[in-house]
Amino acid sequence: MTGIEPGTTVRLNAAVYSLAESGRAWYEAVRAFYTEECGLRVSERDPALFYEGEGENMIMLAVYVDDMTIAGASHKVMKMKERLAKKWQLKD
Numbered sequence: 001m002t003g004i005e006p007g008t009t010v011r012l013n014a015a016v017y018s019l020a021e022s023g024r025a026w027y028e029a030v031r032a033f034y035t036e037e038c039g040l041r042v043s044e045r046d047p048a049l050f051y052e053g054e055g056e057n058m059i060m061l062a063v064y065v066d067d068m069t070i071a072g073a074s075h076k077v078m079k080m081k082e083r084l085a086k087k088w089q090l091k092d
Helices: 020-037 074-087
Strands: 049-052 059-064 067-072
Touching: 020 049, 020 059, 020 074, 059 074, 067 074
Parallel strands: none
Antiparallel strands: 049 059, 059 067
């Protein structure tokens, strides 16, 4: 870094990959996107499970670290994948 005097203490404004706080920061970003922008709800029993609808109209997203599984009607899954691709780079 340039412009910082030796011995100066600085504070990071973002979580850095591999730090203990980075997992929490990632979850908060994912949760905010799914709930605020996609209209999903967080499961009361598992905070890594997000869902919307009931029965045949239900879609579920299960998140584990940086992996995700989407289950639901194919048209809902495709629509959700389009939304996610606008936010993050996806691999099928």
